[in-house]
Amino acid sequence: MDTLDLSRRHFLSVTLAAGGALAVGLKAHANVDSAPQRLSAFITVAPDNTVTIRARMPEIGQGIKTGLAMIIAEELDADWSKVIVETAPVDEKTFGPQFAGGSMSTPTSYDAMRRAGAAVRAMFVGAASETWSVPAGELTVSKAVVIHARSGRTLTYGQLVARAAGVPAPDLRTVTLKDPRDFRIVGHAHGGVDSPRIVTGRPIFGIDTTVPGMRYAVLARPPVYGARLKSADLDAVKKLPGVTHAFTLHGTGDLHGLRDSVAIVATSWWLAKSARDQLKAEWDDAIGAPHDSAVYRAQAETLLKGKGTAVKTKDDIAAGLARAAKTVEAVYDVPFIPHVTLEPQNCTAAPTKDGGLEIWAPSQTPGGGKSLVASALGIPEDRITVHMVRAGGGFGRRLENDYMLEAAAVAKTANVPVKLLWSREDDVAYDYFRPGHMHALKAGLDADGHIDAYYAHGVTYSRDGKVAQGAGITPHDLPYLVADNFTLEQSTIETTAQTGYLRAPSSNGLAFVHESFLDEIAHAAEKDPLDYRLAMIDHAIAHLPAGDKPGYDLSRARTVLSALRECCGWDGRGGLPKGTALGVATYFSHRGYFAEAAKVRVDADGTWRVLKVWVAGDVGSIIVNPSAARNQVEGSVIDGIGALRQEITFEKGRAAQTNFTEIPMMRMSDAPQVDVHFVQSDNPPTGLGEPALPPVLPAVCNAIFAATGIRVRRLPLLPEALKTA
Amino acid sequence: MKLTVNGKTYERDLPEDMPLLWVLRDELDLKGTKYGCGVAQCGACTVHLDGSPVRACITPVGTVGDAAVTTIEAISETPQGKALQAAWLELDVMQCGYCQAGQIMSAQALLRDTPKPTDADIDAAMDGNLCRCATYTRIRAAIKTAAGLPATDMREA
Numbered sequence: 116m117d118t119l120d121l122s123r124r125h126f127l128s129v130t131l132a133a134g135g136a137l138a139v140g141l142k143a144h145a146n147v148d149s150a151p152q153r154l155s156a157f158i159t160v161a162p163d164n165t166v167t168i169r170a171r172m173p174e175i176g177q178g179i180k181t182g183l184a185m186i187i188a189e190e191l192d193a194d195w196s197k198v199i200v201e202t203a204p205v206d207e208k209t210f211g212p213q214f215a216g217g218s219m220s221t222p223t224s225y226d227a228m229r230r231a232g233a234a235v236r237a238m239f240v241g242a243a244s245e246t247w248s249v250p251a252g253e254l255t256v257s258k259a260v261v262i263h264a265r266s267g268r269t270l271t272y273g274q275l276v277a278r279a280a281g282v283p284a285p286d287l288r289t290v291t292l293k294d295p296r297d298f299r300i301v302g303h304a305h306g307g308v309d310s311p312r313i314v315t316g317r318p319i320f321g322i323d324t325t326v327p328g329m330r331y332a333v334l335a336r337p338p339v340y341g342a343r344l345k346s347a348d349l350d351a352v353k354k355l356p357g358v359t360h361a362f363t364l365h366g367t368g369d370l371h372g373l374r375d376s377v378a379i380v381a382t383s384w385w386l387a388k389s390a391r392d393q394l395k396a397e398w399d400d401a402i403g404a405p406h407d408s409a410v411y412r413a414q415a416e417t418l419l420k421g422k423g424t425a426v427k428t429k430d431d432i433a434a435g436l437a438r439a440a441k442t443v444e445a446v447y448d449v450p451f452i453p454h455v456t457l458e459p460q461n462c463t464a465a466p467t468k469d470g471g472l473e474i475w476a477p478s479q480t481p482g483g484g485k486s487l488v489a490s491a492l493g494i495p496e497d498r499i500t501v502h503m504v505r506a507g508g509g510f511g512r513r514l515e516n517d518y519m520l521e522a523a524a525v526a527k528t529a530n531v532p533v534k535l536l537w538s539r540e541d542d543v544a545y546d547y548f549r550p551g552h553m554h555a556l557k558a559g560l561d562a563d564g565h566i567d568a569y570y571a572h573g574v575t576y577s578r579d580g581k582v583a584q585g586a587g588i589t590p591h592d593l594p595y596l597v598a599d600n601f602t603l604e605q606s607t608i609e610t611t612a613q614t615g616y617l618r619a620p621s622s623n624g625l626a627f628v629h630e631s632f633l634d635e636i637a638h639a640a641e642k643d644p645l646d647y648r649l650a651m652i653d654h655a656i657a658h659l660p661a662g663d664k665p666g667y668d669l670s671r672a673r674t675v676l677s678a679l680r681e682c683c684g685w686d687g688r689g690g691l692p693k694g695t696a697l698g699v700a701t702y703f704s705h706r707g708y709f710a711e712a713a714k715v716r717v718d719a720d721g722t723w724r725v726l727k728v729w730v731a732g733d734v735g736s737i738i739v740n741p742s743a744a745r746n747q748v749e750g751s752v753i754d755g756i757g758a759l760r761q762e763i764t765f766e767k768g769r770a771a772q773t774n775f776t777e778i779p780m781m782r783m784s785d786a787p788q789v790d791v792h793f794v795q796s797d798n799p800p801t802g803l804g805e806p807a808l809p810p811v812l813p814a815v816c817n818a819i820f821a822a823t824g825i826r827v828r829r830l831p832l833l834p835e836a837l838k839t840a
Numbered sequence: 841m842k843l844t845v846n847g848k849t850y851e852r853d854l855p856e857d858m859p860l861l862w863v864l865r866d867e868l869d870l871k872g873t874k875y876g877c878g879v880a881q882c883g884a885c886t887v888h889l890d891g892s893p894v895r896a897c898i899t900p901v902g903t904v905g906d907a908a909v910t911t912i913e914a915i916s917e918t919p920q921g922k923a924l925q926a927a928w929l930e931l932d933v934m935q936c937g938y939c940q941a942g943q944i945m946s947a948q949a950l951l952r953d954t955p956k957p958t959d960a961d962i963d964a965a966m967d968g969n970l971c972r973c974a975t976y977t978r979i980r981a982a983i984k985t986a987a988g989l990p991a992t993d994m995r996e997a
Contacts, residue, residue, distance in 0.1 A: 176936025176973050306932040313937035314925040316872020316912030320938060323871040331866070356855070385855075385862040457876050457884060457938045457972040507874070507938030508972050539877040714997070727997040742932040746975065750935055753974035775881035775970070784963035786976035788997045 127234055127284040136161040137276045139235050139284075141209050157203070157210075158187060158235050164259050164273035166193045169203035171210040172220045173479055174309070175509030177804045178743035179220045181308045183228055185740055189300040190232030190293060193272075194258035200308040205481045205501040213503070215479040216514050216616070218705035218802030221739060225800050233290045242278035243270050295737060304742035309505060321477030321504040324463040324534060330359055331384040332525045332533040333391045335377040336545055339403030339768035340611040341368070344375040347396035352379060355393060357386030360529040364521070370578065370613060371517060372491055374545075378525045384536055403768020406611050411765070414608045415553040415574040419446065423572045423604030426589060435568025435600035439559030443639045445632055446555050448829040449624040450762040451548040453778060454617055458507020459542040462522035465532035471498025472526060476519045477506030484516030488523040499523075511585075511616035515547050540773045547615025548763055548770075550576045550586040552624060556632045558598075564640025564647070565654065569598035571629070576614060577607035583614040590625040591703040592667035594633070596659075597651040611768055618751070619805040622704035623758060626809030627816065627830065630700040634817040635826060644817065645685055645699045645712075649676055667703055671796060675710040675731040676701055678794045683712035683729035688821075694718065695726070698818025700810040707806025708733040711752070713787075715818035721834035725787040725815055728752045732807055735800040738793050747803040749789040755811035757781035762831045843904060845870065846914035856902030860894075861885045863901045864911060872912035872941045876970065883969030886942040887911050893949045895968075912941035920951040923986040931982045931991070935973035943969045947983050956987055959995045 132138035138156040159167040168187050174180040184200040187193075203210055212223065236256060243261040244251040247268060255262050259272040272279075295302070312319050337344070344363060352361040358381045366375035377396055381387035436442065463475040471494055478484050481501045489496040506513055522535035537545075552575045559568035573588035588605055595601045617623060637647035652673045659665070679685075679699065688697040694717050701710040709732040717723045730748055738744045760779045764771045772778050816827040825837055843850045845868060852867055859878075864870045864887070873896055876884030880895040887896045888910040915921030924944050927933075934940050943966070950957055950965035957965070962980055971979065981991035 176934075176938075178935065304932065306929055307934060307937075309937065310929055310932070310934055313934055313940055314912075314928045314944060315916065316870070316941050318871040320874075322875065325869070325871075383858075383862060383866045385858050385866070455972065457874075457882065457936070457970060459875065506936065508936040510972075536875075539879070716996070726995075746932065746935055746978065749977050750974040753976060757974070774879055775877050776879060780882075780970050780972070781974055781976070782968075782970065783966040783976050783980065786974060786980075788993050788995075789977060 127231070127287065129238070129280055129284055131277065131280045132156065132159065134161060135276060137280050141231070158191070158231065160272050160276055162273045162276050164194065164271050165197050165199060166191065166259065167199045167201060169201050171203045171213055172224065173213065173215040173481060173503045173506065174202065175215050175479055175506040175513065177215060177220070177747065178307055178740060179215065181305060182221065182739045182743060183224055184308065185300050185305060186225060186228040187232040189298055190229045191236045192256035192259065195300050195305065197259065202503050205485060205503055207482045213482055215509055216511070218707065218804040218806060221800055221802040222706060229292050230287045230290055233292050234285050234287055237285045237290060238279045238282045239272050239275050241282035242275040245282070246270065246275070246278060301739050302737060302741065305740055306742065319505050320458055320507050321475065322458055322461045322507070322536060324475040324504060326463060326465050326532045329463065329532045329534055330380045330382060331387045332378060332380045332522070332535040333384070333387045333538070334364070334521055334535070335379070335391050335394050335396060336374050336541065337376070337400070338398055339400040340406070340613065341402040341768070342375070342398040342400040344377070345397040345399050347377045347394065349377070352390050352394050355390040357381040357383055358390045362528055364524055370584065371487060371515065373520060373524060378528070380525065380529050380531065380533055388538060400768065402611060406765055406768040408764040411608055411610070418574045418606040418608070419553060419555045419572060423606040425602060426605050427595065427601070427603040429595060429601040430599065432568050432570050432600045432602040436557060436559040436570065439567060440562040441560040441639055443558045443560065443636050444556065445635060445828055446553065447628040447631065448553045449551050449627060450830055451551045451612065452617065452758055452761040453543055453546045453548055453763055454510045454512035455542065455778060456506070456508035456510060456512050459539055460512070460518035460537040461535060462519045463532070463534040464522040464526035466526055466530055467498065469498050470494065472523050473500045474519060474523060475502045475504050476516070477504045477513060478516055478519060479506070479509045479513040480516060484519040487516050487520055491520055492523055492527055510618045511620060512547065514616055517545070539775070543773055543778070544770055545613060547584065547613045549617035549620070549623065550583055550614040552586070552588055554628050558632070558636050560636065560640055564642055566598040566636060566651065568600040569594045570602050572604040572606070574606045574608060576610045578610060578614070580609070582607060583610060585614050585616045585620045587621045588625065590629045591622065592665060593672065593703070594629055596665060596667060596669060597655045612765060618754065619704050619808045622702060622809040623755070623812070626700065626702040627812040630702060630810065630813035631816050631827065634698070634813065634820065645676065645680055648701060649673060668708070671708040671733050672701055672703060674794055674796070675708045675733050678731035678792055679710040679712055679729060682731065682790065682792050685712065694822055696818050696821035698814045698816065698821055700813035700817060702809040704809055705805040706734070706801035707803065709807050709810050711810040711814045713811060713814040713818045715815055715822060717819055717822045717837050719840035721836065721838035723819060723832070723834065723837055725756050727788045727790065728811060728814070729790045730807060731792045731794055733794045733796045734803055734806065735798040736795055737800040738795070739800060744793070744803050745791045748791045748807040751805070751807035752789050752811045753781050753786045755808040756787070756815060759812055759815060759830055759832045841901065843901065843909065845909040846911060854901055857900045859897050860887065860899040860901050860904060860909070861896035864896060870911055870913055874938055874941060876939070882939070883946060884939050884942045886945040886969065888945065888949065891949070891952070893946050912945060915944060915948055918948060918952070920948045920986065924948055924951070924982065927982040927986040931978050931985060933975050933978040933982050935975055939969060939971045943971065943979055950983065951987055956989060957983065959993065
């Protein structure tokens with residue numbers, strides 16, 4: 116994905132808006148095809164000194180709405196207590212890519228938001244300089260007040276609005292940015308800008324959307340993936356209380372498109388859902404028969420006995436394994452798991468007079484949703500308006516826009532505004548699951564315990580013959596870099612289940628596999644697992660070919676491991692009571708380097724509990740909002756522990772689990788203490804939605820091994836597996 | 841049917857089996873109470889009936905009778921509710937925020953009955969409220985802060 120590069124694509128456009136406010140828009144440079152220019156008020160400064168900033172990314176709980184505004188306010192030298200943050204319209208021509216995914220919002224926005232804020236500040240300084248006829252260099256700004264210290268004069272931004280509008284906007288490429296040491300907003304903890312509305316129960320989420328004349332919709336979707344609707348008694352449903360419309364939607368077979376379904380529209384959601392409970396429909400569900408978790412497992416076991424397709428190799432794996440002084444072998448097994456955002460999928464759509472649609476969507480990719488609706492329903496994109504609405508969690512589920520397309524199709528067909536809401540059961544059944552995978556691993560160690568050969572064969576899933584969405588099995592590059600010889604092979608099993616991206620996609624499972632196996636290797640080599648990792652990294656750094664700068668920065672991994680060693684009491688772990696132990700793991704994903712240690716207590720009956728987790732992470736030079744940053748890390752760690760206990764299984768082409776009754780979730784009493792340490796490095800700041808999650812899974816499992824001698828190679832982790840008495 | 845919510849009386853013609861959750865959200869336009877599971881497993885829909893926390897998603901409106909319903913929209917009128925909301929903001933508890941209305945409703949009942957809760961009290965009172973973002977460490981600290989206790993987690997660690 117592109118970084119929003121203001122210097123190349125955009126300039127500032129300044130106008131005096133209603134009420135005498137200075138409105139600064141982002142204007143894209145004219146395209147060669149002279150497409151119409153779009154202007155959106157991006158930063159507005161009102162005469163009362165209030166600054167309104169529009170946040171360009173979807174807010175899904177990652178805190179970006181607050182964080183982006185903080186970056187702008189910092190360079191603008193605004194008074195944070197007088198900053199109002201609004202969500203920007205979905206307009207990717209103006210705002211650049213608008214999405215919440217891959218922990219990318221901070222890295223793709225940081226520099227651009229700084230430049231925009233600094234440019235507007237420069238205009239106010241210019242205005243004051245003109246007013247007082249003093250050089251701009253003699254002026255400073257504090258909390259939206261321009262100060263001329265020599266003469267003791269001050270003017271607020273509000274007082275300067277009219278004059279600033281006449282000051283030419285500086286070139287975004289050359290505008291002066293602050294020295295981060297002078298930051299007064301960025302780097303300091305700030306509460307979420309929407310929080311006061313949340314704690315008082317004000318409508319703010321997608322599910323809270325209400326539009327005039329709105330009705331409520333539910334869909335009856337296929338009972339098994341890919342089933343086709345044979346018949347449905349629509350007339351009977353139409354007679355039920357409150358029902359205003361019932362009709363069928365035709366599926367396309369596309370993972371992102373409509374599914375065969377029956378839409379029911381009613382005067383309340385409860386009545387729509389009650390009508391669906393009584394719907395009589397016949398489905399051709401033969402397609403589901405072979406898609407069963409037991410069948411998948413048997414297929415995986417067979418495939419693992421053979422060779423897969425080579426994905427990545429280095430030198431001669433066979434020779435490395437043949438000469439090994441010691442060989443370590445293991446099979447690891449990772450299940451499908453769900454997203455289950457607490458706010459179930461929903462979307463509100465209203466037909467417009469020009470044959471288009473107005474849509475309110477809690478989506479991580481609202482622009483993608485707009486394109487999807489346009490192409491699937493044959494509506495020109497410029498007749499579709501999408502509003503970003505706060506989402507009650509994302510975790511990757513809302514990278515998909517299936518609920519947006521469904522709401523749009525229902526609103527268009529019924530020709531009324533509708534709020535489509537999925538039940539929790541709908542949400543589980545039609546999740547885009549984190550796909551499972553199974554791995555055969557083999558390592559050859561030399562006499563010193565060094566990894567001469569590292570072999571991995573992963574069985575993952577395919578859809579229509581291609582590796583399924585989110586089903587990649589290439590781990591971070593640590594094993595590849597530390598082993599002298601390396602081979603990664605892949606095989607696939609065809610599935611009808613929907614798969615997709617779950618928070619730290621692929622890393623959330625692969626970290627468990629490869630960092631647990633690395634722990635096995637360290638124990639086989641009779642080394643301290645933390646020191647062994649450090650020694651391996653040192654070895655790899657020493658043996659990097661001259662001039663080779665791998666995408667995986669070994670020194671950053673080393674730094675977080677060393678920092679972790681200092682903070683987690685690693686050397687004192689021998690004094691822990693019987694059944695309690697520390698485990699360590701590290702992982703690199705989404706531009707962030709993390710090392711984590713988990714302290715776990717395992718009782719004789721197999722009950723396990725994570726008592727505390729220490730985290731050392733490197734996400735670059737600046738932590739934009741330390742409060743939100745720590746919150747993301749704490750949440751990621753607890754979320755990752757929860758992932759150890761979950762599993763979605765399939766029975767004849769459908770998910771066997773339906774609700775939280777069958778999906779264990781982390782609860783208050785399960786949550787450990789989390790001790791977060793950021794190691795600030797000389798790298799651009801990057802995001803925190805994901806990279807703290809992957810290492811906690813192997814850290815916990817490695818602690819369980821240290822506590823019990825039982826190696827966890829298969830998830831979910833059940834107490835039965837850890838019973839010692 | 842008559843219903844008293846946050847001190848206000850409403851008259852509506854409603855099916856007896858319609859869950860209170862949907863009456864609040866869709867009939868009375870009180871959107872603060874949230875839907876998460878429909879089977880009393882997540883606590884997002886927690887409201888009070890005569891001061892006791894219940895799951896509105898499994899409470900048929902026909903069973904509410906004369907009981908006074910209190911929702912997140914009015915919980916600031918109780919001293920505990922007000923203190924909890926302030927602590928939630930002070931400690932910047934929320935991520936997505938979707939569960940937090942239910943969390944505060946459960947926490948208010950806890951503090952009203954147990955003004956100085958232990959960690960075990962908090963576990964027992966709050967285990968029915970899921971936070972998918974897992975802001976549990978901050979929820980725990982905020983409850984203690986609202987109770988005037990040190991925010992430190994005293995459990996084995």
